[in-house]
Amino acid sequence: MTPRARTAVFFAGAAGIAVLLLLALPGMPSFGLGAHPYGARAVRAGTDQDTPNIIASVNFDQRALDTVGEELILFAAALGAVVLLRAVRDERLRAGGDLRHGPADVFDALRLTGALLLPVTLVVGAYVVANGYSSPGGGFQGGVVLASALHLVYLAGDYPALKRLRPIPPFEVAESSAAALFVVSALAAGALTATERGARTVPWLNAVVGVEVACGFVIVLARFFEQALEIRPRRKEAR
Amino acid sequence: MADALVVAALLLTAGAATGVVLTRDPGRQAIVLSGYGLALGVLFVVLQAPDVAMSQIGVGTVVLPLLVVLALRAARTAGKAARKRAAAREEDGA
Amino acid sequence: MSWAVYLVPLWILLVGVYGVATTRDLVHAIVCVSVAQSSTYVLLLLVGYRKGGTAPVFSDIAPGSRPVTDPVVQAMALTDIVVGATITAMLLALAVQVAKRRGTLDPGELRSLESAATDGHR
Numbered sequence: 001m002t003p004r005a006r007t008a009v010f011f012a013g014a015a016g017i018a019v020l021l022l023l024a025l026p027g028m029p030s031f032g033l034g035a036h037p038y039g040a041r042a043v044r045a046g047t048d049q050d051t052p053n054i055i056a057s058v059n060f061d062q063r064a065l066d067t068v069g070e071e072l073i074l075f076a077a078a079l080g081a082v083v084l085l086r087a088v089r090d091e092r093l094r095a096g097g098d099l100r101h102g103p104a105d106v107f108d109a110l111r112l113t114g115a116l117l118l119p120v121t122l123v124v125g126a127y128v129v130a131n132g133y134s135s136p137g138g139g140f141q142g143g144v145v146l147a148s149a150l151h152l153v154y155l156a157g158d159y160p161a162l163k164r165l166r167p168i169p170p171f172e173v174a175e176s177s178a179a180a181l182f183v184v185s186a187l188a189a190g191a192l193t194a195t196e197r198g199a200r201t202v203p204w205l206n207a208v209v210g211v212e213v214a215c216g217f218v219i220v221l222a223r224f225f226e227q228a229l230e231i232r233p234r235r236k237e238a239r
Numbered sequence: 240m241a242d243a244l245v246v247a248a249l250l251l252t253a254g255a256a257t258g259v260v261l262t263r264d265p266g267r268q269a270i271v272l273s274g275y276g277l278a279l280g281v282l283f284v285v286l287q288a289p290d291v292a293m294s295q296i297g298v299g300t301v302v303l304p305l306l307v308v309l310a311l312r313a314a315r316t317a318g319k320a321a322r323k324r325a326a327a328r329e330e331d332g333a
Numbered sequence: 334m335s336w337a338v339y340l341v342p343l344w345i346l347l348v349g350v351y352g353v354a355t356t357r358d359l360v361h362a363i364v365c366v367s368v369a370q371s372s373t374y375v376l377l378l379l380v381g382y383r384k385g386g387t388a389p390v391f392s393d394i395a396p397g398s399r400p401v402t403d404p405v406v407q408a409m410a411l412t413d414i415v416v417g418a419t420i421t422a423m424l425l426a427l428a429v430q431v432a433k434r435r436g437t438l439d440p441g442e443l444r445s446l447e448s449a450a451t452d453g454h455r
Binding site for chain 3: 003006007009010013014017018021025026028030031032033034036038039042043046047052053054055057058059063067070073074077078080081084085134135136138140141143144213216217220223224227
Binding site for chain 2: 227
């Protein structure tokens with residue numbers, strides 16, 4: 001299909017969607033004034049379980065099985081990305097590739113700032129994970145903050161230091177164990193009585209999810225780094 | 240006042256999304272994507288959803304552009320090597 | 334006329350799909366898919382908004398003292414954002430492999446399944 005034909009088909013489809021939605025949208029409840037019956041019940045259930053952060057309560061208490069599904073999607077996608085990025089038969093991990101890409105020749109101030117910010121951002125990430133129970137935060141957000149905190153070292157110009165800071169096998173083990181632990185904990189929470197459930201399960205599930213998300217992102221980024229900076233085709237013998 | 244803020248944030252987001260799509264070079268697009276992530280984060284804060292905003296800023300401003308830039312670099316080096324090998328093979332066969 | 338706010342997610346979705354339809358680079362297409370995906374987050378949060386409301390977190394306010402926005406749609410959007418990023422990572426890994434096998438990222442040149450460019454595994 002020529003590009004022009006493709007664009008024409010797109011505009012036809014877009015016009016169709018636009019017409020359908022313009023017919024449907026005026027029927028929506030007024031913006032900001034609609035009733036949220038499910039939301040009101042969720043708020044009441046959350047406050048009954050003594051969980052101040054209702055969103056954490058919905059994610060890890062009221063709809064925890066839903067979050068198990070999301071966890072497994074995340075795990076599978078990370079696994080898929082890692083499998084797709086491994087060095088195949090006719091490639092090799094170029095030895096010394098990491099030294100070829102750093103430490104970069106940047107200002108000392110930049111490198112020092114990166115090194116000093118690393119523990120601060122790690123603590124902030126752990127804080128976001130731990131306080132997801134009572135104030136905005138939680139496992140998902142905190143895990144992302146932890147993963148990006150680790151890569152500040154790379155952004156400050158030091159790729160070999162990043163490689164030393166995150167040996168891949170421990171992170172892989174941590175990610176898989178956290179995923180398994182999350183599923184087991186979510187299913188085991190069914191054995192607790194309704195009054196114990198909120199305060200017991202939410203902080204623990206938060207922490208497990210935080211570990212899993214952080215390790216997942218670190219591993220995927222590590223494989224992308226290898227692909228971008230280190231893997232090279234194996235040189236064939238001269239024929 | 241709050242309504243004007245919501246409308247302004249929505250318009251900013253729509254404009255940023257258009258900017259991301261209209262930036263054809265993927266390398267530049269990664270940076271515009273980072274800005275779009277920030278605009279979305281601001282919109283989510285204005286809509287009184289701090290958890291979602293935290294998630295969006297962490298993911299859309301840091302992790303996603305980094306992934307795009309790394310993938311682009313890997314694809315470009317791999318593509319160049321693949322093209323060189325194909326050209327060498329054609330020369331041998333000719 | 335307050336339903337006009339819902340036109341913004343519609344615009345973002347259509348712009349994202351337009352980017353995919355007219356792209357000349359697979360990585361650009363993947364980023365446009367991510368933009369189209371974000372339109373759903375905006376729509377979810379717009380539906381959950383309440384005028385004069387605040388976040389559904391009761392660490393500093395008493396429950397019932399102020400109207401709050403809907404926590405259920407926020408919980409959905411929150412996990413969706415993180416999971417969507419890993420899906421984008423997997424798509425980017427696919428794009429890297431395509432570039433390795435075919436030498437190009439241009440969808441126009443990738444049309445047939447035969448790989449004329451490379452095949453080291455004969």
